[in-house]
Amino acid sequence: MTLRELRVGQSGRVLTVGGEKALRRRLLEMGITPHTMITVKKAAPMGDPIELLLRGYVLTLRLADAQKITVEEIAP
DSSP states (O other), X not given: OBGGGOOTXXXXXXXXXXXXXXXXXXXXXXXXOTTOEEEEEXXXXXXXXXXXXXTTEEEEEOHHHHTTEEEEEEOO
């Protein structure tokens, strides 16, 4: 499943970070690395972007970028 598929309140563990070279590098620099725990905190009214909690900080990410990140859902 991708990060885009997680709903508000759900958590997941990053498996892979894809995307083109520059996008992948930017995502990794923002702390989205394999084995990182991510929780979806909020979504904008139209669903894009989403607000994520990871590594103790909040990150806003577009759904197109979230589609490139593969996660495994963590049960609550």
